[in-house]
Amino acid sequence: MIKAAYGGRVAHTDFLDPREGDTLGAKLRKAKINYTRSGGYPGAVRTVLTAFPSNIPEASTKLTAVFFESVKDAVTLTALFKKWRINLGSVGDIIPGTKGMFAVTLHSNLPEMTVGGLENNELGKGTEVPLHVLGEESSYLYTVIVPSLRVDALGAKAFKVSRAFFKKGIDASNVTVNGSATKKSGLLVPGDEVFAEGLGRFTINEVLGETRKGNIRVSLTVEIATT
Structure with a gap:
């Protein structure tokens, strides 16, 4: 896919499981390749990634x-x-x-x-x-304020659940970061993609800075599971 995008072509995968999709997404971001990801409905587990060259505004797979x-x-x-x-x-x-x-x-x-x-x-x-x-597939931009960039803190805010509840998902191996298992103390950086089984997925867009109280303001793209 990377070679295709560099060569000016659009390419897509088959449907991938969450870890496969997250791992490939991380590789595409590292290579600075634009891509879209869709499973057809909100919170889909299996998704298709479509990579496209920089001269195309956007592309997706039907x-x-x-x-x-x-x-x-x-x-x-x-x-x-x-x-x-x-x-x-x-x-x-x-x-x-x-x-x-x-x-x-x-x-x-x-x-x-x-x-x-x-x-x-x-x-x-x-x-x-x-x-x-x-269900209509959609994602939304969401700015959260968290005490740190730990995955448990950001996950709880992204899905509007308690931090204790999200930690249980991590302990049960139901949460991955860029396709790999994570610990509750794992730190996230812009570009990281988090999948939480039964909740959905979110991407770290940007760290916007600190508040007066020393907390961190972060921009996320969140997709909530509906099934």
Whole structure:
């Protein structure tokens, strides 16, 4: 991806798990490569990273969702995808609905998923649905004031939970920084990306300075999980 962006081309990954996506994101930031990241809906676990050259304002990878009314759980749907040779890298999160399962996928693989269902009765017909059915994907800028740049302090502020609650997530290995496990005392710097399972993710944009009381003002980009 780095070579593609340096060469003036747009390139994207398959869907990546949080640690893979965070690790690659850190490498792209280190190489000063612009990129976007999306899983199709707020707080998605599996995401696609799209890298693009500096002469392009922004680029992203087109995603969509497919609804399978005849399938009742993610394990069954994943097994059927494998059986019918659907590329699992093209599939993001699988989300339960009231009458079936939703699968987020690369738009380019939509014919494979829906036509495959028509050809194989066991899979059942997949129907494309708009992503907004799963929730509008969005992130917001948020300025917080914290006593330090420790991950537990910033995480608690970013997700508006208690510091003790966020520490429990760290202790349970549910929190990563740039794709790697972290300690509650770990210090963050601008560019770091934090993923917290069940809560969402945030990025450190900038340290804005100290307050009169010696606390630190920090700019974050926060995406809250909705599932």
